[in-house]
Amino acid sequence: MTTSTEALAGAYCVVTGATSGIGKEIARELAAAGAHVLFICRDRARGEATLVELHRESPSAAVRMLVADLSALQDVRAVAEEVYRQLPRLDVLINNAGTHDLRPEVSVDGFDRMIATNHLGPFLLTNLLADLLERAAPSRIVMVASESHRSVLRMDPRTFAEPGRYGPIGSVAVYARSKLLNVLVTQEIARRWTSRGIVANAFCPGLVSTGLVRNIPMGARLFSLAERTPLVRSARQAAEHALRLAGDPRFAGRNGGFYSTTPGAVLLPPSPHRFRTGLQHAVWERSEELVGLS
Numbered sequence: 001m002t003t004s005t006e007a008l009a010g011a012y013c014v015v016t017g018a019t020s021g022i023g024k025e026i027a028r029e030l031a032a033a034g035a036h037v038l039f040i041c042r043d044r045a046r047g048e049a050t051l052v053e054l055h056r057e058s059p060s061a062a063v064r065m066l067v068a069d070l071s072a073l074q075d076v077r078a079v080a081e082e083v084y085r086q087l088p089r090l091d092v093l094i095n096n097a098g099t100h101d102l103r104p105e106v107s108v109d110g111f112d113r114m115i116a117t118n119h120l121g122p123f124l125l126t127n128l129l130a131d132l133l134e135r136a137a138p139s140r141i142v143m144v145a146s147e148s149h150r151s152v153l154r155m156d157p158r159t160f161a162e163p164g165r166y167g168p169i170g171s172v173a174v175y176a177r178s179k180l181l182n183v184l185v186t187q188e189i190a191r192r193w194t195s196r197g198i199v200a201n202a203f204c205p206g207l208v209s210t211g212l213v214r215n216i217p218m219g220a221r222l223f224s225l226a227e228r229t230p231l232v233r234s235a236r237q238a239a240e241h242a243l244r245l246a247g248d249p250r251f252a253g254r255n256g257g258f259y260s261t262t263p264g265a266v267l268l269p270p271s272p273h274r275f276r277t278g279l280q281h282a283v284w285e286r287s288e289e290l291v292g293l294s
């Protein structure tokens with residue numbers, strides 16, 4: 001049986017946020033599998049260090065990098081144009097980059113920066129790369145989302161990106177909202193782009209000890225304890241899930257799914273918002289307006 005890594009040999013893949021954590025492991029695995037990897041990072045020096053590391057490990061690998069801050073729409077437009085210049089087609093897009101800002105910050109375009117990084121930037125990038133994905137059809141989009149999307153009680157499609165105070169439960173609620181947006185967009189893509197030969201699936205990598213969780217107060221301490229238990233995954237285990245969705249022939253027909261990797265999570269009730277097609281549609285239309293696509 002063909003494995004996901006065999007299926008990805010020679011595939012043209014874009015991965016965002018490959019300078020650390022899960023994204024770096026995804027890029028590493030893709031490079032080792034013989035894929036053409038183009039990763040997008042926001043920090044040139046960290047990107048170049050990653051490039052050196054990946055070339056050292058897989059000397060014959062075709063790995064390149066582009067620099068863009070995904071929270072800045074102008075950067076996203078510029079990097080998408082560069083992707084068209086560099087790749088003949090796009091078999092796989094892995095929207096992995098993400099942040100958990102502890103305090104409210106405003107993006108250069110005037111949005112909540114965490115929502116801009118985790119949702120608006122990837123949304124614009126995905127839309128701009130759709131024609132390139134179509135050239136490779138059947139092609140796949142993988143969204144690195146999170147179980148935290150289940151905790152969102154209210155999602156207002158008119159106001160989700162507005163900057164403001166983070167309220168009593170702080171940044172966690174905004175992070176969860178950004179991840180629900182990832183899930184809703186995945187489902188909307190499944191409806192809109194099936195006829196173009198593009199499928200999209202989202203997954204939660206589980207609890208992974210990366211830069212993202214280490215920034216949360218007490219996060220580093222709790223994780224150093226939890227790391228000794230099966231509760232916490234390695235970035236490599238998380239990357240394997242992404243690769244399965246990206247290349248495993250057994251996932252070829254799957255579209256619009258959200259995959260849990262946390263033991264027992266499938267027993268939890270799904271988010272009440274997940275299957276609201278009206279909400280998926282409204283979020284898509286509002287996101288188009290905000291990023292200037294409509």
Ligand SMILES: NC(=O)c1ccc[n+]([C@@H]2O[C@H](COP(=O)([O-])OP(=O)(O)OC[C@H]3O[C@@H](n4cnc5c(N)ncnc54)[C@H](OP(=O)(O)O)[C@@H]3O)[C@@H](O)[C@H]2O)c1
Pocket residue numbers: 016017018019020021022023040041042043046068069070071095096097098099117144145146147204205206207208209210211212213
């Ligand atoms: N860790 C977990 O337990 C967990 C659980 C559920 C979901 N996730 C999701 O997994 C994904 C990867 O996170 P991680 O845990 O691997 O964290 P990480 O180690 O902090 O990696 C995040 C990556 O995203 C990049 N990034 C952040 N903001 C960016 C921006 N504005 N523009 C471009 N790149 C940006 C970072 O670049 P720099 O190197 O420059 O910072 C880094 O490469 C995220 O989407 C996160 O929400 C993680």
